[in-house]
Amino acid sequence: MSKIKTYCRIKPSPHLYEEYETSGDTLQLRVPESLKDCLSLCQGQARVSYGFHFDHIFKPQASQSDVFDVVAKEIIEGFLTGHNGTIFAYGQTGTGKTYTIEGSARQYSERGLESRALSMIYGALQSRKDEDIAIHISYMEIYQEIGYDLLNPAAKNSQSLVTVFPKLTVLEGPGGAGIIRNLSQHLAASEDVAHFLLLQGQANRHVAATTVHDRSSRSHAVFTIYLSARKQDSDVSVRSKLHLVDLAGSERASKTGIEGHQLSEAKSINLSLHHLETVIIALQSETAPSGQLQCSSAGTTRSFSEVSLRSYASAADGMRRNKHIPYRNSQLTLVLRDSLGGNCMTAMIATIALQFENLGETISTCRFASRVACIANTVKRNEELDERIIIRRLRKRVADLETEVSCLRINQDELGSTVDEMSIKLTDEDKIYCGHIINDYLRGLIADPVTEGITSPYKFRECLKILKKMVNDGYGRVTNNASRSVTNVSSGAIFRKQGRDTDILWVHADDHKPQRTQAWTDETITRPIRRSQSFNNKPKIEGTSDPEILPDSERSQSQRYKSPFEHKRDREIKTLNAKVEKMQRDRMEKEQQLIEVKYI
Numbered sequence: 001m002s003k004i005k006t007y008c009r010i011k012p013s014p015h016l017y018e019e020y021e022t023s024g025d026t027l028q029l030r031v032p033e034s035l036k037d038c039l040s041l042c043q044g045q046a047r048v049s050y051g052f053h054f055d056h057i058f059k060p061q062a063s064q065s066d067v068f069d070v071v072a073k074e075i076i077e078g079f080l081t082g083h084n085g086t087i088f089a090y091g092q093t094g095t096g097k098t099y100t101i102e103g104s105a106r107q108y109s110e111r112g113l114e115s116r117a118l119s120m121i122y123g124a125l126q127s128r129k130d131e132d133i134a135i136h137i138s139y140m141e142i143y144q145e146i147g148y149d150l151l152n153p154a155a156k157n158s159q160s161l162v163t164v165f166p167k168l169t170v171l172e173g174p175g176g177a178g179i180i181r182n183l184s185q186h187l188a189a190s191e192d193v194a195h196f197l198l199l200q201g202q203a204n205r206h207v208a209a210t211t212v213h214d215r216s217s218r219s220h221a222v223f224t225i226y227l228s229a230r231k232q233d234s235d236v237s238v239r240s241k242l243h244l245v246d247l248a249g250s251e252r253a254s255k256t257g258i259e260g261h262q263l264s265e266a267k268s269i270n271l272s273l274h275h276l277e278t279v280i281i282a283l284q285s286e287t288a289p290s291g292q293l294q295c296s297s298a299g300t301t302r303s304f305s306e307v308s309l310r311s312y313a314s315a316a317d318g319m320r321r322n323k324h325i326p327y328r329n330s331q332l333t334l335v336l337r338d339s340l341g342g343n344c345m346t347a348m349i350a351t352i353a354l355q356f357e358n359l360g361e362t363i364s365t366c367r368f369a370s371r372v373a374c375i376a377n378t379v380k381r382n383e384e385l386d387e388r389i390i391i392r393r394l395r396k397r398v399a400d401l402e403t404e405v406s407c408l409r410i411n412q413d414e415l416g417s418t419v420d421e422m423s424i425k426l427t428d429e430d431k432i433y434c435g436h437i438i439n440d441y442l443r444g445l446i447a448d449p450v451t452e453g454i455t456s457p458y459k460f461r462e463c464l465k466i467l468k469k470m471v472n473d474g475y476g477r478v479t480n481n482a483s484r485s486v487t488n489v490s491s492g493a494i495f496r497k498q499g500r501d502t503d504i505l506w507v508h509a510d511d512h513k514p515q516r517t518q519a520w521t522d523e524t525i526t527r528p529i530r531r532s533q534s535f536n537n538k539p540k541i542e543g544t545s546d547p548e549i550l551p552d553s554e555r556s557q558s559q560r561y562k563s564p565f566e567h568k569r570d571r572e573i574k575t576l577n578a579k580v581e582k583m584q585r586d587r588m589e590k591e592q593q594l595i596e597v598k599y600i
């Protein structure tokens with residue numbers, strides 16, 4: 001929550017009302033008890049003292065630069081970082097609203113807030129090289145409750161002597177925000193362009209000579225600067241707007257003696273300001289509990305106390321959602337909706353002309369300011385994701401995801417099948433199949449067990465087991481007894497191919513020549529290996545003559561019995577061992593890869 005700041009600016013005059021003083025930020029006024037009945041200040045008449053508190057009071061000698069520094073700098077800094085800002089001048093006609101907001105053409109030093117704001121904004125943007133920044137400008141006026149675009153490009157190109165400005169429609173948009181239809185926004189790429197637009201709009205305003213002011217603004221003017229900024233590496237855009245509002249001045253027709261067209265203009269201005277005041281009162285009354293903003297008549301002193309907004313801020317926020325604020329009653333309040341009770345850093349400059357004849361209007365202006373000071377706005381940075389960048393990023397993300405998904409699908413297929421395979425325990429059929437593969441491999445019937453389906457680590461392990469057993473059992477050992485040749489085969493090595501009941505094994509007969517021998521049956525195959533104690537109590541596999549297995553003492557002798565067939569088989573086993581080793585290594589590598597895919 002941030003309260004609306006209020007400032008008072010006293011117009012310089014050689015005939016200032018004497019009974020006023022400023023102590024700090026409080027304006028003290030001592031005025032006759034009944035201003036209404038008193039047309040001149042009478043000696044000895046009872047006085048009432050008013051005290052109005054402001055955030056700052058600009059004395060008559062305050063310069064344009066002083067006003068800018070105190071009122072505008074903070075708001076413009078906020079605007080540059082994405083916070084909305086509004087500065088509006090309110091006061092009696094001829095008190096210096098236009099002078100404050102637009103400035104005077106008399107001297108460069110008398111330029112107003114609009115021109116100074118542009119200079120500060122463009123100056124600050126110079127250093128923001130890493131951002132894409134766009135400044136747009138619009139300028140509208142509300143004359144007799146109708147909005148006009150002061151920067152209409154069609155009007156600029158018109159050959160007609162009478163410039164026709166298109167009418168604008170101010171509508172209530174989503175969330176109640178005012179939407180101005182048809183208002184042109186002009187890109188101002190440089191400060192010069194912005195100043196040109198400003199001058200063009202100022203020149204197009206409705207002004208008229210009145211009895212109090214020869215160039216009185218007969219309209220409310222809203223000069224708006226829009227900022228849109230985005231850091232080059234970011235997809236968040238910052239958008240903010242700065243309203244600089246020069247309100248038309250209130251005037252008492254009875255006092256100024258205007259009539260005809262000017263009278264109807266004045267009525268319209270007063271009505272519009274009345275609607276503004278109604279909104280302010282509604283906002284102020286919801287913010288401050290009744291009785292806080294009071295006109296206490298204790299003694300002769302009347303004071304408008306500044307309400308501590310902080311204590312009411314949260315309560316006001318809740319109430320505002322329920323309470324009706326009559327923004328819709330006028331175009332001006334719709335346009336300023338955000339500035340009054342919305343998301344905006346707002347400042348009001350109450351301009352007063354401290355002459356005796358203006359005391360009534362001065363008090364009225366100060367009272368209005370006191371009410372405005374009670375309003376708390378909710379200020380937040382206007383950040384939004386840039387849709388074009390979002391779309392671009394989403395497209396890239398979709399493309400990345402598609403690639404990732406297709407890669408994952410491949411991995412999943414591979415992983416899934418391998419993991420499935422690994423997770424399934426080998427069935428008896430698998431084991432038999434492994435036996436056949438190893439047998440065929442050893443016999444040279446197949447070149448590579450992998451291509452025959454030994455792909456899972458479990459099957460590899462089974463094959464290795466079979467091989468080890470075969471080696472230990474002296475696979476293909478020459479035996480003297482055909483019946484004992486059965487024991488050459490380990491119980492685990494089942495040399496039977498699927499679909500076949502029997503298999504033929506080469507064995508050696510007594511003449512040491514290899515020969516095909518009997519058909520093997522399940523019964524013989526599954527017989528357990530028998531070991532017998534031999535010399536030196538060393539285990540000896542029965543019937544073996546394999547030098548690899550025999551004790552050293554027997555080796556030389558048994559070597560004599562090795563046939564070419566045995567040698568060939570030895571070589572095969574050696575090769576097979578090497579292959580198994582390689583297969584083991586491959587399997588470990590593969591497992592490692594799978595673990596990485598699955599868990600890392």
Ligand SMILES: Nc1ncnc2c1ncn2[C@@H]1O[C@H](COP(=O)(O)OP(=O)(O)OP(=O)(O)O)[C@@H](O)[C@H]1O
Binds near residue numbers: 012060092096098
């Ligand atoms: N602080 C000031 N210093 C010097 N001159 C000022 C000051 N304030 C106002 N004036 C002068 O007083 C005259 C009226 O001021 P201005 O036009 O700003 O009044 P206004 O409040 O905008 O009136 P209206 O509501 O009728 O448009 C102008 O000539 C302006 O130069």
